[in-house]
Amino acid sequence: MPMAKILREIERDVSRLDYRGLLEDIDRATLQKIPAQAILRGLSRGMMAVGGAYEKQEIFLPEVLIAAEMFERARERLAPKLPEGGKLGKVVIGTVGPDVHDIGKNLVATWLRAAGFEVVDVGVFVSPETFVKAVERHKADIAAMSLRLSTAIYAAWRAVGMLEARGLRKNVKVIIGGSAASESLAHEMGADAHAAHIMQAVRLCKKY
């Protein structure tokens, strides 16, 4: 099967949420010596299609979670053949403050990886100090914070202040998302932007 056709199939497998079909097509592509990066591009196109459908409310959360799992599993399979890092830049992402919600953060992390970013996920219940240290240590281009509970708002606020105080802010764009976040909150706390959904997060990060 020609490479373009296999990659189209991979893209379709993701958008149809056909996991078994995806694994078969990835194996077929690998056997045909199609480069892992090209396979990843097919996967990525499928993910963007799923993200777009979610944005338009044509599909809902379970489908998005399934697509995310498919992408991460496929990426694991391809990982040994993929170069390290992301060509679009580095994002440090986390749920700051006393909050253990991770679904939104994980989805954004997956879609950013699919779009071509290197993503460092620092996890949940992360103190502002730890988050800011990770931003500094990884020389992140973008700091992304997930705010599900209002307790995370105060922590994110502090993290933005700490980025300023450490002189990191001028080199790092800050975006916030999650159900406790909003555009006016982003403005008030001094973040660069608010991402209302996963595709907006991808678009914002690409813009930066």
Add this chain to the structure above:
Amino acid sequence: MNSRELVHAVFEGKEPPRIPLLFESEQKTLEHELGDAVVIHAWVPRWGSFLSKGGPFRRREGGDLWEWSEGLDMDEYDWPDVDEVVEETMNKVEEMERFTNDRFVVFEVLGPTEQSEFFCMPPSPIAYPERATYPALSRHHFDFSILTELGPRRGRELYDRCGAYILELVKVGAELNYVDAVRIADDACGHAGPNYSARFMRRDYLRWHRKLAGEVRKRGKFTKLHADGNLLVRNLLVELARCYDSLHPLDFAPKATVGDSLKWVDLIVKARKAVSEMVFFTGIPIELMFMDDVGPQEVARVAEKLLRRHGSRRLVLTDTHRPFPGRSFGEAGAMAKVKAVLEVAKAHAHG
């Protein structure tokens, strides 16, 4: 007119002499002292630990989602006898009975959607003290939501089994003399709309909510739904208004700032136009209550706008959520805001 009669008047659609209030909290003494209603929680004790240790149908870490959903066997869990579950839950409820005097009492159960999610919940990513259960640990994870797509037959089986226990609890709660309303707490939406497919919402969510609410109404008590997220999507609110007399918290949009909260009030007014008979429990964004740089007058501004735009009929001025773990209305800053809300309610009194 005492507090209980006041809230009853609101449910009957009358213009109340003053706006009733509910400051829902884990601290029941404060809740009783500050408001006209109290909520007593009939949360099944033995299922509380699912939130920290993981539910019996959790996926093992790193496990394949497809293998998990295909391999689940609902009989692998030693389902307890329903009477045992009701008894142990009602023992906990009894401990809260002392807060019910002269108040409008809401008996709360967790709905089948939340309960099913707990059964599929992975262990908490952080360690909690042994005694911590529902309120401190509550979080959303959506493996059950995935199960409804990848293994709908098993998903429905789990949902129906959870629903059967809840139904019995609801019947017992609705028969308590001091209970005025039964609240089903069953989140199913985010701000973008439902977190479940349209098929699931229609065939399972609404089916069970009709059944649960029906049993409450049969016993002459009011029905109340607690559901987060935007219920205005897919006309869900109108469907729910057919079985529920009241709704809390109307969390249709983020309320992280004063500006957001004022816009959120507009959505409540929009919802009111869609469902004229429902009693709304809302108006006090919990986020603002505990934000240091938001003053009492700004919280009052939000409540004031709601009362002005919405009017005082079919409304109980209520915090959108209980204070998050570790926070309390007893804190000086929060109490100043509580007082500011009380002043707003007083200013709108008709008596």
